[in-house]
Amino acid sequence: MARSEEDLKWKDLETGCVVSDAGNASQYRTGDWRSLLPVWDKTKCIRCGVCFLFCPDAAIRKTSEGYFEADLYYCKGCGICVQECVTGCITMVEEEE
Amino acid sequence: MNKKVGIEVSLAAADAIKMANVDLIAAYPITPQTHIVEHLSELVANGELDAEFIPVESEHSALSVCIGSSAAGARTFTCTSSQGLALMNEIVFIAASLRLPIVMILANRSLSGPLSIWNDHTDVMSIRDSGWIQVFTENGQEVFDHVFFAFRVAENPKVSLPVIVNLDGFILTHVIEPIQYWDQEAVDKYLPDFKPVNTLNPDAPVTMGAFAMPGIYTEAKKAQDEALIKSKPEIIKAWKEMGKIIGRNYSPVETNQIKGAETVFLTMGSMGETVSIAVDKLRAQGQKVGQVKIRLWRPFPVEEFRKAVRNVKNIIVIDRALSFGGQGGPVAGEIRSVLYDEENRPLITNFICGLAGRDVTTDNFIDMYEMSLKMAGDKSKEEDYVMYGVRE
Numbered sequence: 001m002a003r004s005e006e007d008l009k010w011k012d013l014e015t016g017c018v019v020s021d022a023g024n025a026s027q028y029r030t031g032d033w034r035s036l037l038p039v040w041d042k043t044k045c046i047r048c049g050v051c052f053l054f055c056p057d058a059a060i061r062k063t064s065e066g067y068f069e070a071d072l073y074y075c076k077g078c079g080i081c082v083q084e085c086v087t088g089c090i091t092m093v094e095e096e097e
Numbered sequence: 098m099n100k101k102v103g104i105e106v107s108l109a110a111a112d113a114i115k116m117a118n119v120d121l122i123a124a125y126p127i128t129p130q131t132h133i134v135e136h137l138s139e140l141v142a143n144g145e146l147d148a149e150f151i152p153v154e155s156e157h158s159a160l161s162v163c164i165g166s167s168a169a170g171a172r173t174f175t176c177t178s179s180q181g182l183a184l185m186n187e188i189v190f191i192a193a194s195l196r197l198p199i200v201m202i203l204a205n206r207s208l209s210g211p212l213s214i215w216n217d218h219t220d221v222m223s224i225r226d227s228g229w230i231q232v233f234t235e236n237g238q239e240v241f242d243h244v245f246f247a248f249r250v251a252e253n254p255k256v257s258l259p260v261i262v263n264l265d266g267f268i269l270t271h272v273i274e275p276i277q278y279w280d281q282e283a284v285d286k287y288l289p290d291f292k293p294v295n296t297l298n299p300d301a302p303v304t305m306g307a308f309a310m311p312g313i314y315t316e317a318k319k320a321q322d323e324a325l326i327k328s329k330p331e332i333i334k335a336w337k338e339m340g341k342i343i344g345r346n347y348s349p350v351e352t353n354q355i356k357g358a359e360t361v362f363l364t365m366g367s368m369g370e371t372v373s374i375a376v377d378k379l380r381a382q383g384q385k386v387g388q389v390k391i392r393l394w395r396p397f398p399v400e401e402f403r404k405a406v407r408n409v410k411n412i413i414v415i416d417r418a419l420s421f422g423g424q425g426g427p428v429a430g431e432i433r434s435v436l437y438d439e440e441n442r443p444l445i446t447n448f449i450c451g452l453a454g455r456d457v458t459t460d461n462f463i464d465m466y467e468m469s470l471k472m473a474g475d476k477s478k479e480e481d482y483v484m485y486g487v488r489e
Binding site: 012014 | 194195196197257294295301302303304305307309310311312313315316317319320323324
């Protein structure tokens, strides 16, 4: 299963659904679990990186300007970043398609 | 080929497992399966069979051990009945989805309660939809032959699925029958060494039993269903190969006196022999009656079955289990579904009988035949099935 699961057809699956190539946890779309989305307020953010450090899934990345954002492929919307943020610049908002 | 020997069917089955050269047996004793695993444990203890015999604390553990063993590439066997199968239930489904070629002999017995140790098909029907290949046997010789068949089919890399060989508890397990043993050479020729499709091997690691998101589970189930359906030609091939070696020919659906039959009995397992005598008696009276037996229960042989009953007007479906609150027995439900789209579909009468070892005699079957002629197609009847012989 070297691809995102949604690209796989039933015939692509190996016998017994074994996973024969290592290191594919990165393809696991944990973002599917999310119902709330973390949003950063750049006017309050001091770019300390505490959210980045505390994210249990390493789903927060640094932008070119030095601010932080969630990688939505992985972010489960757990809200730990909001809890840990020093300045309270992150809020969880309803995610609408 | 060897002469027939008189031996208890359970002991012969254990001898066949030995001749199949299994690597691992994990099982917990339960009536009426006990003699099979008891004898296997003797064979291992005496050094006659070079295999691991793992006495476990429960059937849940028995099949779990079998999964580990089969995943490691060992030829693996287990055996159970009734409550033991019920306790295995969780792992039964896992073994099939992992496509591990474990062989199980299931000595069919009713499920509690009321507590009963006697024979019917309630246990196997509880795992009907588990994804195992499931075959039924009618006598001791068929059990013996099907041990080799089961390993050959299960381990065929085009199949790679677990197989259950059903035999009726007590009626077969505890009866001494004349059984023709195979020569070891014939077994070795029929049953090649096990070359697993996937193994747990540190040099070529794989993950087995991975988690699946909603985005892939449906595809996984489709692949599993296709695997089971596609196993049928391989199953038929395995029976044909066996026929060449031993001269006994098996097929997914077997018939007896079908020519000119307007009514047929449909059975699975040992009752087929009793029905065959009833059919002989009815034929002698000039009745146009025959018999159809389902040997391959999963994957269900849809085409073969439709072909077998093409010219039949009335099918008497014998069920040895009941779907409570449903419309009779699980076999009848299956048959109605298979025939619904047929242009000239036969009428179905469904008898539930032989629950928990209650005797069903040839006269009972003749009685059912007469009842069915009155019932078939009678729209005024209140029930879709009859609990035969129940005291009102």
